[in-house]
Amino acid sequence: MESESNLKTWVSDKVMTLLGYSQPIIVQHIIAVTKQATSPASVVEMLVESGWSSTTETASFAQEIFAKVPHKASVLDQNIKKPRVFRRKRYDLVDDDEEKQEPEQEERRVKRRTCPEDEEEEDQRAREQLERNLKDKDKAATRKLTEPNPNRRRSSRNADHDIERLRTLSREGYVKKREKQILEGIRAKIEDEKKLFKHEKLTQAEKSRNKYMEDICNVVKKYEAVDDDVEVYRIPEAYDDMESGVNQKKRYSVASQRYKDGEVKKVGAHAEQVGWEDHQIGKARVSFGSKNKRREGDEYEFVFETDMVEFVKGSMGSGIKRDDQFDDDDDMEIKSNQLFELRAKTAMEKLQEERRALPMYKMRQEFLKDVKEHQIVIIVGQTGSGKTTQIPQFLHEAGYTKGGKKIGCTQPRRVAAMSVAARVSQEMGVKLGHEVGYSIRFEDCTSEKTVVKYMTDGMLLREFLVEPDLASYSVLMVDEAHERTLSTDILFGLVKDIARFRPDLKLLISSATLDAEKFSAYFDSAPIFIVPGKLHDVDVFYTKAPEADYLDAAIVSTLQIHVTEPPGDILVFLTGQEEIETMNEILKHRTRGLGTKIAELIICPIYANLPSELQAKIFEPTPEGARKVVLATNIAETSLTIDGIKYVIDPGYCKMKSYNPRSGMESLQVTPISKASAIQRAGRSGRTGPGKCYRLYTEDNFKNELDDSTIPEIQRTNLANVVLTLKSLGINDLLHFDFMDPPPAEALIKALELLFALGALNSVGELTKIGRQMAEFPVDPMLSKAIVASDKYKCSEEVLSIAAMLSTGNSIFHRPKDKQVYADNAKQNFHIGNVGDHIALLNVYNTWKETNYSTQWCYENYIQVRSMKRARDIRDQLERLLERVEIELTSNPVDLEAIKKAITSGYFPHSARLEKNGAYRTVKNPQTVHIHPSSGMAQVLPRWVLYHELVLTTKEYIRQVSELKPEWLVEIAPHYYQLKDVEDSVSKKIPRGEGRAP
DNA sequence: GAGCACTGC
Secondary structure, three states, X not given: OOOHHHHHHHHHHHHHHHHOOOOHHHHHHHHHHHHOOOOHHHHXXXXXXXOOOOOHHHHHHHHHHHHHOOOHHHHHHOOOOOOOHHHHHHOOOOOOOOXXXXXXXXXXXXXXXXXXXXXXXXXXXHHXXXXXXXXXXXXXXXXXXXXXXXXXXXXXXXXXXXXXXHHHHHHHHHHHHHHHHHXXXXXXXXXXXXXXXXXXXXXXXXXXXXXXXXXXXXXXXXXHHHHHHHXXXXXXXXXXXXXXXXXXXXXHHHHOHHHOOOOOOOOOOXXXXXXXXXXXXXXXHHHHHHOOOOOOHHHHHHHHHOOOHHHHOOOHHHHHHOOHHHOOOHHHHOOHHHHHXXXXXXXXXXXXXXXXXXXXXXXXXXXXXXXXXXXXXXXXXOOOOOHHHHHHHHHHHOOOOHHHOEEEEEEOOHHHHHHHHHHHHHHHOOOEOOOEEEXXXXXXXXXXXXXXXXEEHHHHHHHXXXXXXXXXXXXXXXXXXXXXXXXXXHHHHHHHHHXXXXXXXXXXXXXXXXXXXXXXXXXXXXOEXXXXXXXXXXXXXXXXXXXXXXXXXXXXXXXXXXXXXXXXXXXXXXXXXXXXXXXXXXXXXXXXHHHHHOOOEEEEEEOOOOOHHHHHHHHOOOOOOOEEEEEEOOHHHHOOOOOOEEEEEEOOEEEEEEEEOOOOEEEEEEEEOOHHHHHHHHHOOOOOOOEEEEEOOOHHHHHHHXXXXXXXXXXXXXXXXXXHHHHHOOOOOHHHOOOOOOOOHHHHHHHHHHHHHHOOEOOOOOEOHHHHHHHHOOOOHHHHHHHHHHOOOOXXXXXXXXXXXXXXXXXXXXXOHHHHHHHHHHHHHHHOOOOOHHHHHHHHHHHHHHOOOOHHHHHHOOEOHHHHHHHHHHHHHHHHHHHHOOOOOOOOOOOHHHHHHHHHHHHOOOEEXXXXXXXXXXXXOOOEEEEOOOOOOOOOOOOEEEEEXXXXXXXXXXXXXXXXXXXXXXXXXXOOOOHHHHHHHHHOOOOOOOOOOO
């Protein structure tokens, strides 16, 4: 017989080869399982129950371990931790009639205990003990909490100890019963809520109810989590039996209700999106924990404590890992509420410990002093310095939230706002949505109590509309300001302005090193506060000579790293979907050629339009011996973090949008990245350890040819929306608005012209009633004008759907490379009668609605579910806003002309007419354009068309095209079009005045 | 008959 430790090593090795990873708890579990197994088959059975797959490897492993591990009779003398399923069942107070144990084990257990004579009596005693105990419950709980690691080493020969354990077990029965009651109460409440949702139109109360639902779901999930946690030890079956009829699945369904289709639509409206975001948050949270590698359990603790069902579910690895820290002491005996409190406590302590380890934490005093002395402070801190999580907490602790004032912190991305808020609420030990909350589109997780509020920058911008002086805030922190999103740039100007007349308002701007000086200069020489980061070293390599074909260079480099470098995943930055697909194929082909000579290379593409189920692939852990290579677009630069990346390949390009105000044309073209981007990309390899970055350009290129930072978005975009927002904030003199980097005057003027043409501004540039209505809708001005105009044509229902579909971007139709024909056919079904792309989108939306928002239907029609759900969310939001601007919800589904006219009211500047050669010419700012081949009108070529957008890619393309009657233009926009603009080509075949020879 | 970087409200 082997010693226990030898045995453990042996099992661990085995597990390692079978699963690719190993954990002490798995080993222990397997040994324990084997010890009470009666045959190798029963070992297999139990392994399968714990999540192993039933393969021949599992079977032979079971055979081996059964031979090696002492089992059956010999187990009597072993002082091992047994799965507690037997004992638990015995002392359940709730339900007694489910004793189905094997007599042999029963006997063994009896022998093991010190007072085996009369079990009934003992049970009775336990009950009495329990009653006494429960009276003393609080006291007991306190004791448990003050002794998180009780010095109660197991000694099975000790009578006192057994009685003690008995008490615990009995208490469990009580606790479980109580839990059941709570859960039932919650379930009933949820049912009530659901009824309310069905009957009432969503109003103001919706927010709070949404919030309430969220809370409930969180509570349920917490209980679920306790169960999940126990599952490894096979307790749940016992629990389920006891609950008689309430099984895991059913209970899980309560918690996950909001993620499901159908019923609770308003709550679960963006279910898939949420799922994906949850996953992202999961990553965000995990990476928080993993900054500190000393304690591996923490990250899971953190995940466990919050609503991370999506992340934890179905992953055996994490389920087991979470228990790791309770591995070898009696904590396992403490269950349910107590376990929960205990965990909350230990998690809290660990969080605090982690907090103290952050560079920011040490600079607390210094920082608070700076903030006290200056109104505006620029903060320079790298990732991992803890600025985002710590600063609002410091300020809160220092009393900046007194008198109900809030601390606001903006983030450029939704996911960031949510995950940071979750983290901070953890650290402060409060419930998310109470003192600490977040506010993002479609989801407001704040309450009257909220004093620390994380939000997206766009959300703060919307808040300006209702509270122009932001009186409820005492501190505003603009985080990740160096990213220079459109919203942050506008915020700068606004915030700088209100800081002048609100001396009590503190302003914090966080930025990267490169831009700090610039920020300081803009904010009246504000002091710069520097926090060191915690990134690991990254070695940067350049190519000796410029590479002609960066894609090929990337492929070669990837293989080179794969063959020569130690383990660690590779991240390659490419410009778009097409490149990613190409590289994917070439890599597959080449590695196949190499056969088994090299280790396995797992290729994971990732880009935003990739269906989410395929995106999830990049987060799967890399199996032992293999290497993962992630082919990503810019999405991996800031938006998501992949653990385990050690090598980054940076070809130095990305696709960037630019806007030509003169022609009103947007273009999306491959451009060299900036130094700031290059540094950011390199940093992606150093998150969990030292990394390497291979730049596929020369050092000279880097130093002399790359711009310092990316041109801010505000300088390369259509400003119509920005101008409308600023106008509605009462800022009239836009040309002198204090932009940090002013946009081209031409673009501003163009935007003003457009808004004037749409009727949003009057001749002196003031906002009109229509303009105010338009500003309410979070969509492009032309689209919001169409919505406002739909009132006149009595078809707001239809226009809303179209607007929502257009707002989702171009990601509705999915076109897999291998099924292009099918996808195109499916798409053609919505274009029957050549109704045009706008009506086709309406058809898609309505048909989807008729199928009760079926996911299956989307798959069948090659439509992206994620985009559809997003469209539904947007539509819901727009519908609510409709009420606010006093537009009636009207439907007129058969009158397509009315719908098109409403669209034309917004898009009349986007008209084009056919020329002889099959190309089109835009009516205003004449230029030659082509219908995008993805359009349903690409073959039809109507004489006059209305388009949604004009983009330059390989040619000038117009996308989302519908047929138009030229007389509409004069009817709808007489101030913009004159009869002569349109009549020529109606009466004559050849357009006049184009100056072209035939 | 060509192609859709990434966010955000």
